Amino acid sequence: MALTGLENNDLKLIIFGGKGGVGKTSCAIATALALSEKFKTLLISTDPAHSVSDCLEQQIGFKVTKVAGTANLSAIEVVADEALAVFINEHEAELKKLLDTSTNLDNQDIEEMLSLSIPGIDEVMSFKTIIDFIEEGQFDKYVVDTAPTGHALRLISSPKLLDEWIKVAARMRWKYRYMITSFSGSYQPDTVDTFLLGLKKTVKRIESILRDQTRSEFIPVCIPEAMAIMETGRLLSDLGKSEIIPRQIIVNNVMASDGCDFCKRRTAGQLPYLKEISESFSNLNKVELPMFSEEIKGLDALDKLKAFLFSE
Numbered sequence: 166m167a168l169t170g171l172e173n174n175d176l177k178l179i180i181f182g183g184k185g186g187v188g189k190t191s192c193a194i195a196t197a198l199a200l201s202e203k204f205k206t207l208l209i210s211t212d213p214a215h216s217v218s219d220c221l222e223q224q225i226g227f228k229v230t231k232v233a234g235t236a237n238l239s240a241i242e243v244v245a246d247e248a249l250a251v252f253i254n255e256h257e258a259e260l261k262k263l264l265d266t267s268t269n270l271d272n273q274d275i276e277e278m279l280s281l282s283i284p285g286i287d288e289v290m291s292f293k294t295i296i297d298f299i300e301e302g303q304f305d306k307y308v309v310d311t312a313p314t315g316h317a318l319r320l321i322s323s324p325k326l327l328d329e330w331i332k333v334a335a336r337m338r339w340k341y342r343y344m345i346t347s348f349s350g351s352y353q354p355d356t357v358d359t360f361l362l363g364l365k366k367t368v369k370r371i372e373s374i375l376r377d378q379t380r381s382e383f384i385p386v387c388i389p390e391a392m393a394i395m396e397t398g399r400l401l402s403d404l405g406k407s408e409i410i411p412r413q414i415i416v417n418n419v420m421a422s423d424g425c426d427f428c429k430r431r432t433a434g435q436l437p438y439l440k441e442i443s444e445s446f447s448n449l450n451k452v453e454l455p456m457f458s459e460e461i462k463g464l465d466a467l468d469k470l471k472a473f474l475f476s477e
């Protein structure tokens with residue numbers, strides 16, 4: 166079977182996720198390469214390990230970079246810390262005013278607070294970067310390579326987290342607003358309110374695209390091994406809780422060899438796991454990829470993988 170449906174014009178966002186080392190980066194790049202033959206495609210890596218540069222054998226980094234050797238593929242490796250620094254820099258005035266009007270912190274406390282790292286901020290910033298790209302609309306397809314499972318899930322749940330913060334901030338503001346209203350009789354929304362409203366809209370936009378199966382698709386990558394299968398099961402169940410229902414799954418590193426004894430044993434050893442994958446994930450279209458004799462590095466190797474991903 167091949168990956169299907171990715172060429173639908175409405176489908177913008179394609180996210181690859183799964184356990185470490187199962188082939189997410191290789192599959193994300195190969196898919197982006199295939200799509201870039203017909204669509205202007207942006208490959209986005211949110212993995213702090215940034216193996217996209219290594220796999221493409223080209224330096225990418227935190228700016229949209231044309232992938233050499235392709236006509237229509239660009240790539241970017243999101244650095245969450247930098248994305249956060251840009252965000253704080255852009256909204257410094259509102260953030261400071263929020264803390265200043267709603268807390269008893271003095272200026273120095275506020276400076277320190279803004280420099281603190283907040284749990285989950287990485288994923289929130291990564292997803293905000295992705296959604297900003299989609300809304301700028303410079304590309305037809307956005308293919309996302311994530312870090313291992315936990316990260317993909319945190320990425321998916323990042324709008325919820327952002328929403329929690331907005332609620333806390335809004336509660337803090339409520340007291341401020343109450344005070345102003347009781348002193349002056351009325352309250353005019355200010356820049357902080359506009360800022361919080363803007364963030365709230367970002368949350369809504371992220372949630373609406375993630376839950377819209379015509380606009381986004383999550384593709385889990387698995388290998389025929391016990392731990393990978395268990396992790397895929399957990400991933401699918403957690404995705405389900407966020408109303409994200411994958412349609413297809415990539416089963417990578419499948420051996421089919423009647424060659425040497427070692428290969429025969431590895432091939433036979435995978436059979437029960439392949440059966441388990443078929444049974445456990447029976448509602449998903451399965452795309453099997455062979456285990457290649459060489460690692461997948463450089464455009465030629467990626468082209469080979471692409472051919473397996475997209476040919477029946």
Ligand SMILES: Nc1ncnc2c1ncn2[C@@H]1O[C@H](COP(=O)(O)OP(=O)(O)O)[C@@H](O)[C@H]1O
Nearest residue numbers: 185186187188189190191418455456457460461
């Ligand atoms: N089908 C395959 N055959 C051979 N090597 C593979 C295959 N798929 C992935 N690899 C190799 O396995 C390693 C991990 O793959 P990668 O795509 O980086 O996984 P992930 O992003 O899930 O950690 C890489 O060295 C890659 O070249």
Ligand SMILES: [Mg+2]
Nearest residue numbers: 189190212216
């Ligand atoms: Mg990777």
